Amino acid sequence: MTPARWYFQEMMPSVNASEMYGTYFPRANAQLGVNQVDPAWFETAACYRYARVSRAAANQSGFKTVFVPSVYNAKYMEAEQAGTVPRSALAQEVIYGNNAGKLSLDKTYLADAVGTGRVTIYTLHEVRRIEQQSNGDYLLTVRQIDEVGNVLGSFQVSCGKLFLGAGSLGTTELLVRARDTGTLPKLSPQVGQGWGHNGNVMTARANHLWNPTGSVQSTMPAMGINDWGNPSNPVFAEITPLPTGFENWVSMYLAITRNPERGHFEYDAATDTARLRWTRAQNTITVNSAKKMFDKINQQQGTVYRTDLFGGGKAFADDFCYHPLGGCVLDIATDNIGRVKGYQGLYVTDSALIPGSIGVNPFVTITALAERNIERVLAQDFA
Numbered sequence: 001m002t003p004a005r006w007y008f009q010e011m012m013p014s015v016n017a018s019e020m021y022g023t024y025f026p027r028a029n030a031q032l033g034v035n036q037v038d039p040a041w042f043e044t045a046a047c048y049r050y051a052r053v054s055r056a057a058a059n060q061s062g063f064k065t066v067f068v069p070s071v072y073n074a075k076y077m078e079a080e081q082a083g084t085v086p087r088s089a090l091a092q093e094v095i096y097g098n099n100a101g102k103l104s105l106d107k108t109y110l111a112d113a114v115g116t117g118r119v120t121i122y123t124l125h126e127v128r129r130i131e132q133q134s135n136g137d138y139l140l141t142v143r144q145i146d147e148v149g150n151v152l153g154s155f156q157v158s159c160g161k162l163f164l165g166a167g168s169l170g171t172t173e174l175l176v177r178a179r180d181t182g183t184l185p186k187l188s189p190q191v192g193q194g195w196g197h198n199g200n201v202m203t204a205r206a207n208h209l210w211n212p213t214g215s216v217q218s219t220m221p222a223m224g225i226n227d228w229g230n231p232s233n234p235v236f237a238e239i240t241p242l243p244t245g246f247e248n249w250v251s252m253y254l255a256i257t258r259n260p261e262r263g264h265f266e267y268d269a270a271t272d273t274a275r276l277r278w279t280r281a282q283n284t285i286t287v288n289s290a291k292k293m294f295d296k297i298n299q300q301q302g303t304v305y306r307t308d309l310f311g312g313g314k315a316f317a318d319d320f321c322y323h324p325l326g327g328c329v330l331d332i333a334t335d336n337i338g339r340v341k342g343y344q345g346l347y348v349t350d351s352a353l354i355p356g357s358i359g360v361n362p363f364v365t366i367t368a369l370a371e372r373n374i375e376r377v378l379a380q381d382f383a
Helices: 003-013 017-031 045-059 074-082 109-114 167-181 280-301 365-383
Strands: 065-067 126-130 137-144 149-159 163-165 193-196 201-204 223-227 234-238 250-257 264-268 273-278 325-327 345-347
Touching: 003 017, 017 109, 017 365, 045 065, 045 223, 045 234, 045 250, 074 149, 126 167, 149 193, 163 167, 163 325, 167 264, 167 273, 167 325, 193 264, 201 280, 234 365
Parallel strands: 163 345
Antiparallel strands: 065 223, 126 137, 137 149, 193 325, 201 250, 223 234, 234 250, 264 273
16 A cells, blocks of 8 residues: 555655655556455455455444555456456465465566566575675675575675665665675664564454354455554554455454554674564554554454464464564665665665655555665666
8 A cells, every 4th residue: 555645754754755656656556566456346255255344343433444455466356256267365375475366576577677688587596795896896695595495505796786675674684794794894883773563463353153254265455444544543454364264253454553663683693694673562552552443343343352363362463574664774874765875886775765664565665665766876876
């Protein structure tokens, strides 16, 4: 989803919001193939019964709901429901990828890049070391691995300009390691700072027996509870499936909350990794914020939390993160277009630029920001 404009401006005040909402968000949505289910079809689709049940509970409790767009081909999902194509979203595929229907990056941006004839993608290769040579070029030490992580070999690659797109965790680790092992010693102390989990927490409610959620559930969320405009307790909660393949009467949610807490990464020489410093106590705001919303729904509906799904009898899963953000924050560890401070020709392009929170699934925001930044980099650094 595109974030609320007011919150985007608050989190990234140095980025021109008019350009983002007028040019780069629309461009990113188009390039990614963002679409949403047909509302009329949604009302009768058996695979979204779980979403309609949660929608009714939210609306009856005073909360608004909205359709959630995705990059899953909604027409393909309709065909899945009709039984005319192989099932993917309706066959419990999501966490480890969809084998059909989803317009994943290998079908959009990566396909376009390879199509230029100027790009080669090396799968199962991992960059372990970045250093700068005497002529200013960057030397990467790369190891080749198999599907379970066994190292098959290593080699080095040299480049004049280096764009890091390994995500909040990967990009940050590469730079923290380079700074603290001395291969890129001029990197800012701000590298590794400003990390957040986008206020992620999951919870689930037990519905009454007369409110079944369906034995076949689409793994692609199509609706969310939108209370982000609430000044005292902003929450956006995706209505997520629990696709067990049998009726479970469970309504599950991935809540995004406004949590100002931030973590940071420190280099661990013993393991040659960057360790995240984040405590359970820093999740308190997130859990309490989600609890306020779902306590109200449970009270209105006469329902209770499921405490058997997340381990330890917990009603809220606060020990995971779907949306890691930050670590090389724009205009702090980098300049305003992602150039890493201290080094020419070194760029961050990904979720590491976003300061820990954006209020919705950050996929489109990451893409739109990359579109904005690379347009400026091409004009200014490749002219």
